[in-house]
Amino acid sequence: MCGECGCKPIDLKHNHEHNHEHNHEHNHEHNHEHNHEHNHEHNHEHNHELTPKQNTSSQQRIEINIPVLENNDYFAKLNRDFFSNRHIFVVNLISSPGSGKTTIVEYLASFYKTSMALVVGDIQTHRDADRARAAGCQSVQIETLGACHLDAKSVAEAVKSLDLNGIKLLVIENVGNLVCPSTYDLGENEKIAVLSLPEGDDKVMKYPALFYRVQTVLLNKIDLEGIVPFDKNKVKSECTMLNPSVNILDISSIKGIGMDTLTSYLSAKMF
Amino acid sequence: MHELSIATDIIDSIKGKINVPESLNKVRISASPLSGISYESLTFCFKELCTTKGYTNAILEINIVAVKMTCMQCDNHYESPMLDTYCPVCGNSNYRITDVTPFNIDFIEVEE
Numbered sequence: 094m095c096g097e098c099g100c101k102p103i104d105l106k107h108n109h110e111h112n113h114e115h116n117h118e119h120n121h122e123h124n125h126e127h128n129h130e131h132n133h134e135h136n137h138e139h140n141h142e143l144t145p146k147q148n149t150s151s152q153q154r155i156e157i158n159i160p161v162l163e164n165n166d167y168f169a170k171l172n173r174d175f176f177s178n179r180h181i182f183v184v185n186l187i188s189s190p191g192s193g194k195t196t197i198v199e200y201l202a203s204f205y206k207t208s209m210a211l212v213v214g215d216i217q218t219h220r221d222a223d224r225a226r227a228a229g230c231q232s233v234q235i236e237t238l239g240a241c242h243l244d245a246k247s248v249a250e251a252v253k254s255l256d257l258n259g260i261k262l263l264v265i266e267n268v269g270n271l272v273c274p275s276t277y278d279l280g281e282n283e284k285i286a287v288l289s290l291p292e293g294d295d296k297v298m299k300y301p302a303l304f305y306r307v308q309t310v311l312l313n314k315i316d317l318e319g320i321v322p323f324d325k326n327k328v329k330s331e332c333t334m335l336n337p338s339v340n341i342l343d344i345s346s347i348k349g350i351g352m353d354t355l356t357s358y359l360s361a362k363m364f
Numbered sequence: 365m366h367e368l369s370i371a372t373d374i375i376d377s378i379k380g381k382i383n384v385p386e387s388l389n390k391v392r393i394s395a396s397p398l399s400g401i402s403y404e405s406l407t408f409c410f411k412e413l414c415t416t417k418g419y420t421n422a423i424l425e426i427n428i429v430a431v432k433m434t435c436m437q438c439d440n441h442y443e444s445p446m447l448d449t450y451c452p453v454c455g456n457s458n459y460r461i462t463d464v465t466p467f468n469i470d471f472i473e474v475e476e
Contacts, residue, residue: 152389153476155382157469161370161393163377241366273366276400276467301447302400305461334436334458335447 165277168245172280175249176263180364183263185279187303188287189296190269193313195221196346197287197355198266202228204356205262212251213266214243221266231255242273245280261363271296275303283362289314290323297331304332309340311355316345367401371410374424374469375417387475388414389421396429397447399467403428421475429465436460 160166176183188194195213202209202225211225211232222234233251235243248265257263265281267274286307288296291314297304304310310332312325325343332339342358344351374391378384391410395401403426410424430443435451436458442451450457 151476152473154471154473156471157378157381158471159377159381159469161377161395161399161467161469162373163469164373164380167380240369242369244369272400273369298448302398305398305447305464330458335461337460 162276162278165245168249169278169280172245172249172252173282175252176280176282179257179260181257181260181263182359182363183265183279183281183283184359185265185267185274185281185284186287187267187271187274187284187307188269188289189271189292192269192287192289192292193346194266194269194287195224197311197313197344198225198264199228200346200349200352201262201264201356201359202230202232204352206230208259208261209264210255210257210260210262211264211266212243212248212255214247214268216240216268231260237268241268241270242277243267243279244277248279262359271300271303275300275306283308285309285311287311287313288328290317291321293322294324294328297328297335301335304339305335307336307339309342309358312341312343314345314347315343315350316348367405368409368413370401370406371413371424374410375413375419377469378472384419384472385474386418387421388419388472389475390423390425390473392425392427392470392472394427394429394465394468394470396431396465396467397445398431398464401467427470431461432463433459434462 172183186194186197198211198213198221202211206229209230211222211230212235213221213225213232214235214237215221216239217236219234219236222232225232233254235247235251237243237247243265252263265279284307286303286309288310290312312328317323318325329341332341340358342351342354344355346352374393375384378391395403407424407426411422414420414422428445430445431447432441432443433449434441435454435456437456438451438454440451440453441462442453449459451459
């Protein structure tokens with residue numbers, strides 16, 4: 094047996110040409126030569142899917158069977174228990190940059206004041222934490238310095254700098270990104286996606302991993318309906334297709350449209 | 365580019381369960397179109413990460429499992445590797461997701 098890939102040496106004495114095709118991928122290099130001649134054609138195809146190394150007898154398989162993100166999930170559970178014990182409702186706000194997350198946070202901070210706190214992630218700057226603080230709530234900024242999402246451990250660390258006495262609502266404003274934050278559980282009670290009308294109505298199916306997981310979608314900048322091209326019914330239909338129980342709220346955080354519905358929605362869920 | 369984070373999570377999660385020998389030469393995971401990853405990028409990041417951690421022969425094998433769906437028009441049950449898809453029987457694009465394979469680490473292989 095070939096020590097590189099596990100393929101059988103066949104019969105090294107036979108004299109035929111080796112011109113059949115391999116239909117499986119070799120993700121390693123062959124460092125051995127076939128230094129024998131084959132004088133007949135091989136017209137069969139190799140369709141086996143197993144990587145050759147699995148065929149070698151020196152491999153030991155060890156079953157693992159755990160989630161890929163088990164390490165993060167461990168800290169997420171600690172966070173969830175921590176917040177639950179303190180009767181704090183936690184939302185994880187996810188969207189692309191510029192959709193209006195921080196403006197929504199400002200509105201909520203001015204509404205809930207000292208009963209709300211914010212953990213906000215950005216690549217750089219403390220601008221968003223400063224805006225929320227100015228609007229009336231405690232806030233702590235996580236500067237990821239390049240990381241495209243928050244994880245449960247970073248949230249646990251950040252929360253240590255907050256005074257959680259009297260806090261009923263913790264908003265985690267994730268790094269602006271529709272892809273990377275979607276699979277990371279931070280210990281929240283609810284994932285909320287923000288999709289603004291200028292981004293276009295094609296985003297739900299482009300980023301299904303997020304819209305499959307969120308409990309609520311905020312259609313922000315709804316005041317631009319009719320001004321920018323956006324098929325709201327299509328978006329709502331696709332959101333519902335990925336997640337039949339999703340809640341969809343039309344809002345404009347700048348104009349204040351639908352924000353009372355949002356605060357009523359959140360207040361009803363708070364402990 | 366969270367695939368490097370995912371690759372790190374894979375190694376850390378396995379290490380949390382067993383003592384991983386340097387003879388590690390394969391990690392097999394299962395993923396679906398809803399796992400939110402680029403398979404190619406994750407494979408690359410995993411290989412690079414393993415090299416820095418001394419698992420020089422380790423490769424990542426990704427078992428990609430299609431999402432199971434039911435057509436909302438004709439009730440046909442089908443599978444698709446993509447979410448933006450159509451029922452193969454009636455062509456309708458409206459479906460309900462019925463099963464998604466968890467994003468899991470299945471097994472590892474080590475040299476004995």
